[in-house]
Amino acid sequence: MTLRNRWRKTLSYVMLSLTGVCALVAVCILFLMLGYLVYNGWRSVDWDFFTKLPKSPGETGGGMANAIVGSFQIILLATVIGLPVGFMAGIYLSEFGGKTFAFLVRYMADLLNGVPSIVIGIFAYAVIVIPMHVNSALAGGFALAVMLVPITARSTEQFMSSVPQTLREGALALGASKWKTIATVVVPAAYRGIATGMILGVARIAGETAPLLFTSGNNAYMSGGFTQPTASLPVMIFLRATAPYEDWHRQAWAAGMVLLLLVLLVNIAARLILSRGIAVQK
């Protein structure tokens, strides 16, 4: 073997091992981060965290019960608005869409998907907070719904388009009208994928902080309703972590762990359901 060939072989081994190192580093970052977060969060979380209201700045103790309830309120609102709209728009794109208009909607949905979440916050502020003169769960829910609609629409479209054309033709041949075909054949055939897409979408907006900062705002107490300023878990984490109090940092770790575990568990569950669903269909 000539020297040049030996060099080429060595280079090949070195570079290929380096790519392996890259992959390992990427996965290690994930595990290190999550491990450290869970380690710190576990030491910090206590029963008060879930049941008590926050204490005033600098005092020890207290919890985030208001933020947990508030987050739930905001996400519920976003889900109630965002999922049906996204679902129906997805049906249009997959089943009724003409050429030009569907292309336009698809393009706008992708555009909206790529808009930085803080800009969506500005939009919700201009549309809801300015006319109402007050931060509210409504504005926060609207901002998150604006993010959820394009996600849901595109994933619904994707899963419905992958339903084989023969199924639709079969139903139509039996005399079913088009909407009946969609409602009784296409949607049921794709429901597992559609539902997974929706769950992943909700999991994604659940952790959003930036659009809530100046829409739902913050509140040291339980929110009085959908038209009142409302505390939420992500905003609380941000405020706690950037404040100069030791005990607030502890609470930021605890809240971070709770939020992360929720989001990751939902993600893992959704992905498992989806992969098993595909295996069964084959």
Place this chain on the structure above:
Amino acid sequence: MSAPPPAGARALFLRLRSGDEVARLITLAFASSILLVTVGLVYQLWVTSSLPRHKFGFGFLTSSMWNPVTGQFGALPFIYGTVFTSAIALLISVPLGVGAAIFLAELAPPRISSTFTFFIELLAAVPSVIFGVLAIFTLVPLMRDYVEPFLKKTLGGLPIFSGPVFGFGYLTAGVILAIMTLPFVISISREALLEVPTEQREAALALGATRWESTWQAVVPYARLGIFGSIFLGLARALGETMAVTMVIGNDPTIHASLFAPGYTIAAIIANEFSEATGDLYLQSLVELGLVLFLLTIVINALARLLIIATTRRGSAQP
């Protein structure tokens, strides 16, 4: 049904009675809401930023003065910070991400590849405020006590590695952004590499190329558009990223050449100052910053999508 189609309102009624037309119109209405919201968003950003647009004109983009007290607002320090931190992020995440994608697509056994991809995609689902918590409590001390002093000692002669070390600043923000963009670069590059036909590899190997030469000279160039697409997608995410950056950037609205210096990004200043902005000009200047960020990200996103579409088209056009 041989009668000629009736005209006007009666025709509409007949079409509606079949149900299909009703269903189409209802779904069409929902689909239009996406259009409406997007147009509304652009309109609101435009209208709500009219004061500074008229007062400063294009000078808004080139002025580096940000002083709410005297009513002077310029976007340059924030545009600079946004671009600078994103550039740092890509310098780290692109080599690392493309390397990892090559491993996952070319070398790893399917089982390992799919497990790793699963975990890396989970990384993309982690909320950004959680990256922020980790960054502020672990990355900042790490950078302040070890990484930045080390860089300063070895490369301190260069202006970008000089100046006092805080821990909060461009470099720390860039590193956390690199971690956040990594999953995008890896998963889309990997898909682009998997699209490359096997013949491409076999031909190179048959000509006597080593495994690495075949990968680097025959496979990666074939997938380059998709890889560029993944980089642009990562870039778009890095530009618009708010929470994690806000927590570690250091909040200083001036332009610094040093990597260690504190700075500001567009998203970060909106997050920090929007709810405290007093006076219309101040608030609307922040909205105009939002408009700038919006335009920046849609251009980058459009480029990313074009590149990704171009690869999949070409991939499917070939036998």
